[in-house]
Amino acid sequence: xxxxxxxxxxxxxxxxxxxxxxxxxxxxxxxxxxxxxxxxxxxxxxxxxxxxxxxxxxxxxxxxxxxxxxxxxxxxxxxxxxxxxxxxxxxxxxxxxxxxxxxxxxxxxxxxxxxxxxxxx
Numbered sequence: 757x758x759x760x761x762x763x764x765x766x767x768x769x770x771x772x773x774x775x776x777x778x779x780x781x782x783x784x785x786x787x788x789x790x791x792x793x794x795x796x797x798x799x800x801x802x803x804x805x806x807x808x809x810x811x812x813x814x815x816x817x818x819x820x821x822x823x824x825x826x827x828x829x830x831x832x833x834x835x836x837x838x839x840x841x842x843x844x845x846x847x848x849x850x851x852x853x854x855x856x857x858x859x860x861x862x863x864x865x866x867x868x869x870x871x872x873x874x875x876x877x
Contacts, residue, residue: 767849770838803829
């Protein structure tokens, strides 16, 4: 996408964002980590606000957001979570991949193989 690799590897971008945040943080150590994790709550609140705004659920405000706004806010949640994970461990890619594999296996189990005829070949 650009010369800085914004469309490049997800984890490279997460690492660069973490480094940028670390260079500009007001609190380090355990407090900094806790604040970074707490940032997730703020981002999830913004998703809720966007959904309420997209559905016009607040009669005083009406429709204030679009579903594209909701999508962007969900992306912010994912990015914030991945940066927090990367802050906790330099092995974030491996931790996340292993966890995703466990969740996928637990959730889909044999259903994924049964749904994919090519899986049995």
